[in-house]
Amino acid sequence: xxxxxxxxxxxxxxxxxxAGFKAGDQLDLSWLVSDTISAAAGVYTKNQFQAAPVQVTKxxxxxxxxxxxxxxNSGNANSFTGxxxxxxxxxxxxxxxxxxxxxxxxxxxxxTGIIGKQLDMTTFTDGLDQLTLSDSIDAPEAIITTDTTSxxxxxxxQIDGHPVTVTGFAKGSGMIHPNMxxxxxxxATDAAVDKDTLQQLLSAKIVNSxxxxxxxxxxxTNDMVLTMANGAAGNQTITASHPEYAQFVDAFTxxxxxxxxxxxxxxxxxxxxxxxxxxxxxxxxxxNHVARAIVGSxxxxxxxxxxxxxxxxxxxxxxxxxxxxxxxxxxxSIAGVQIIxxxxxxxVNMDALRKLxxxxxxxxxxxxxxxxxxxxxxxxxxxxxxxEINAAYEE
Amino acid sequence: xxxxxxxxxxxxxxxxxxAGFKAGDQLDLSWLVSDTISAAAGVYTKNQFQAAPVQVTKxxxxxxxxxxxxxxNSGNANSFTGxxxxxxxxxxxxxxxxxxxxxxxxxxxxxTGIIGKQLDMTTFTDGLDQLTLSDSIDAPEAIITTDTTSxxxxxxxQIDGHPVTVTGFAKGSGMIHPNMxxxxxxxATDAAVDKDTLQQLLSAKIVNSxxxxxxxxxxxTNDMVLTMANGAAGNQTITASHPEYAQFVDAFTxxxxxxxxxxxxxxxxxxxxxxxxxxxxxxxxxxNHVARAIVGSxxxxxxxxxxxxxxxxxxxxxxxxxxxxxxxxxxxSIAGVQIIxxxxxxxVNMDALRKLxxxxxxxxxxxxxxxxxxxxxxxxxxxxxxxEINAAYEE
Numbered sequence: 001x002x003x004x005x006x007x008x009x010x011x012x013x014x015x016x017x018x019a020g021f022k023a024g025d026q027l028d029l030s031w032l033v034s035d036t037i038s039a040a041a042g043v044y045t046k047n048q049f050q051a052a053p054v055q056v057t058k059x060x061x062x063x064x065x066x067x068x069x070x071x072x073n074s075g076n077a078n079s080f081t082g083x084x085x086x087x088x089x090x091x092x093x094x095x096x097x098x099x100x101x102x103x104x105x106x107x108x109x110x111x112t113g114i115i116g117k118q119l120d121m122t123t124f125t126d127g128l129d130q131l132t133l134s135d136s137i138d139a140p141e142a143i144i145t146t147d148t149t150s151x152x153x154x155x156x157x158q159i160d161g162h163p164v165t166v167t168g169f170a171k172g173s174g175m176i177h178p179n180m181x182x183x184x185x186x187x188a189t190d191a192a193v194d195k196d197t198l199q200q201l202l203s204a205k206i207v208n209s210x211x212x213x214x215x216x217x218x219x220x221t222n223d224m225v226l227t228m229a230n231g232a233a234g235n236q237t238i239t240a241s242h243p244e245y246a247q248f249v250d251a252f253t254x255x256x257x258x259x260x261x262x263x264x265x266x267x268x269x270x271x272x273x274x275x276x277x278x279x280x281x282x283x284x285x286x287x288n289h290v291a292r293a294i295v296g297s298x299x300x301x302x303x304x305x306x307x308x309x310x311x312x313x314x315x316x317x318x319x320x321x322x323x324x325x326x327x328x329x330x331x332x333s334i335a336g337v338q339i340i341x342x343x344x345x346x347x348v349n350m351d352a353l354r355k356l357x358x359x360x361x362x363x364x365x366x367x368x369x370x371x372x373x374x375x376x377x378x379x380x381x382x383x384x385x386x387x388e389i390n391a392a393y394e395e
Numbered sequence: 396x397x398x399x400x401x402x403x404x405x406x407x408x409x410x411x412x413x414a415g416f417k418a419g420d421q422l423d424l425s426w427l428v429s430d431t432i433s434a435a436a437g438v439y440t441k442n443q444f445q446a447a448p449v450q451v452t453k454x455x456x457x458x459x460x461x462x463x464x465x466x467x468n469s470g471n472a473n474s475f476t477g478x479x480x481x482x483x484x485x486x487x488x489x490x491x492x493x494x495x496x497x498x499x500x501x502x503x504x505x506x507t508g509i510i511g512k513q514l515d516m517t518t519f520t521d522g523l524d525q526l527t528l529s530d531s532i533d534a535p536e537a538i539i540t541t542d543t544t545s546x547x548x549x550x551x552x553q554i555d556g557h558p559v560t561v562t563g564f565a566k567g568s569g570m571i572h573p574n575m576x577x578x579x580x581x582x583a584t585d586a587a588v589d590k591d592t593l594q595q596l597l598s599a600k601i602v603n604s605x606x607x608x609x610x611x612x613x614x615x616t617n618d619m620v621l622t623m624a625n626g627a628a629g630n631q632t633i634t635a636s637h638p639e640y641a642q643f644v645d646a647f648t649x650x651x652x653x654x655x656x657x658x659x660x661x662x663x664x665x666x667x668x669x670x671x672x673x674x675x676x677x678x679x680x681x682x683n684h685v686a687r688a689i690v691g692s693x694x695x696x697x698x699x700x701x702x703x704x705x706x707x708x709x710x711x712x713x714x715x716x717x718x719x720x721x722x723x724x725x726x727x728s729i730a731g732v733q734i735i736x737x738x739x740x741x742x743v744n745m746d747a748l749r750k751l752x753x754x755x756x757x758x759x760x761x762x763x764x765x766x767x768x769x770x771x772x773x774x775x776x777x778x779x780x781x782x783e784i785n786a787a788y789e790e
């Protein structure tokens with residue numbers, strides 16, 4: 001597997017335009033279209049108020065796990081929009097299906113932006129009219145909201161001697177604006193993948209990637225990660241028993257994890273990227289939970305912004321979980337400096353440690369001394385800028 | 396029941412001195428001493444890394460549910476201090492017991508301040524030497540850390556025709572979350588109360604008071620609320636079958652709830668006090684959980700600091716819970732203005748609402764439309780000042 005310049009996998013076309021959901025001339029409507037009908041899978045927000053496009057696309061994908069295309073708008077989340085919102089999401093699928101001459105049940109719909117405002121269908125129709133099928137790689141730019149950069153990654157691997165491309169793009173940042181949906185992710189591959197295998201793989205791998213990032217602990221109404229596999233690479237259809245299944249899993253997982261880290265790194269107002277590694281947990285759930293608890297602690301996030309080493313806050317955060325902890329065998333390192341070993345404070349050159357905390361990538365390592373499981377979580381610091389962004393008036 | 400000027404109940408003496416745990420000449424060591432042995436009860440942090448004084452005092456109280464005195468230092472939490480910390484906490488009880496000529500098993504010990512530093516026992520001994528038994532009401536000042544004000548309340552009621560006083564004081568500020576943050580609370584009464592009744596009452600009433608406040612989602616290692624009832628008022632011993640049990644419960648609950656609200660109001664860096672009322676929940680746990688989820692949301696806290704009415708963030712926060720919600724019967728009001736009714740956005744004068752959000756006490760009301768239970772939680776906004784306080788270097 002190697003990382004390559006961003007491009008669409010074989011048999012995918014795209015396009016992105018300014019429809020008018022966002023101000024100025026910013027791109028706000030894009031699509032990703034496969035030449036042929038693709039295997040498809042999705043994972044969806046667990047927020048009880050799932051936005052209309054999440055409800056509609058989840059239903060669509062669960063029918064036969066196949067998609068021809070995905071259409072994505074930014075600037076309006078079509079969330080908390082009641083029956084009219086559902087009708088509009090269905091109408092989007094119909095209009096795209098008509099333009100591509102396929103059943104609307106093969107169209108995925110995603111939205112991100114303001115909550116509680118009906119989607120202007122004239123704006124949508126006007127935008128759709130302008131969309132063309134091209135090699136344009138503008139879609140990652142067209143889906144972002146308060147993100148400071150687009151998030152995209154592309155890898156190539158070999159399956160059955162055929163080059164296979166796995167391409168992913170995502171948006172993140174925070175729940176913002178009268179409430180932007182946080183995370184959208186899309187992964188396209190030209191590998192031939194069995195549709196059930198694709199769903200199982202996405203559902204399994206989301207756990208240690210997107211589910212391990214936190215910017216502000218807020219799960220939006222619009223979160224969704226979708227994947228399409230169209231088979232244009234010509235490999236034997238991948239199932240768990242395919243001899244090169246592991247290669248595909250590696251590529252797919254790399255893309256998912258890379259996107260998740262990019263989203264964490266670009267958390268609203270962040271100045272530092274934070275990774276928390278938990279080792280020797282009693283089980284996977286403990287490892288993941290403790291990593292998330294630490295990366296999500298306001299006190300730790302503020303301390304990292306301040307480039308301070310208040311390790312007691314790490315103790316506090318992990319003690320607050322119900323994870324199994326060896327209370328006399330705990331170890332904690334911050335920025336590579338071991339501070340706690342066997343639950344004892346070690347001699348630490350605090351001035352040197354503070355200098356290390358000036359880096360823009362901080363690693364916190366915790367050893368629970370309770371078992372053989374490891375977990376990782378990613379996040380960012382808590383800054384004045386986060387408060388400013390989220391305190392600002394928004395129309 | 397009436398609120399009266401702060402004083403100790405009959406048969407209690409106190410004192411507060413500067414021992415040297417804090418800088419300058421700030422008060423940092425205080426005690427509360429009953430003339431006679433009192434019934435006693437406690438509730439303790441659920442953090443797995445319980446600080447030494449919490450472990451020792453919990454053990455002490457659970458022996459016979461009686462105390463003669465409580466000693467409290469600020470400036471050092473005696474937390475994450477290993478065996479030496481436990482030894483020191485026991486030694487504190489021994490020294491106080493010796494000075495008062497009672498069994499050290501009748502002495503409660505509480506600490507708050509920096510984590511991971513051994514308590515200087517010479518400082519403690521010097522301070523204890525200075526402590527006297529007086530009517531001084533300085534103890535509430537002596538236990539605070541980053542609090543901007545002391546928290547204290549005193550009420551009087553009648554039981555069996557005898558005037559009964561219930562006096563409470565607390566500290567809070569940061570690391571505050573359900574199951575208590577860096578929260579210490581002490582309630583003394585001259586009522587005669589059965590010791591089991593006292594423990595049951597405290598355990599029950601903590602649920603809707605201190606466990607419903609959150610400043611930053613962080614539960615500290617030192618949280619503890621202790622209560623002593625010495626019987627100096629001369630009433631018949633209160634049990635649940637006492638004819639005036641309800642009067643005592645009212646007074647006790649008022650003190651607990653008032654202290655909890657004072658702690659929330661003085662959350663680190665806060666500029667506004669926030670109350671969330673949840674109505675028509677399917678059960679009490681749902682009502683309490685939803686109220687806490689909303690009051691604890693960073694996005695909502697930042698929005699209130701910005702005096703903005705991003706109601707979608709309330710939808711997001713409650714949708715993130717697993718509480719039972721009538722998805723078509725939801726109602727949300729902010730600062731008395733109904734924004735959502737029957738899950739539909741109402742016409743709202745946003746300019747007028749923003750003006751209301753300029754107040755320093757904000758009420759958010761949520762109707763889940765699912766049952767007959769109500770819950771309340773209290774917190775504060777998320778400000779630049781919170782980030783500043785928690786980003787600052789600590790020695």
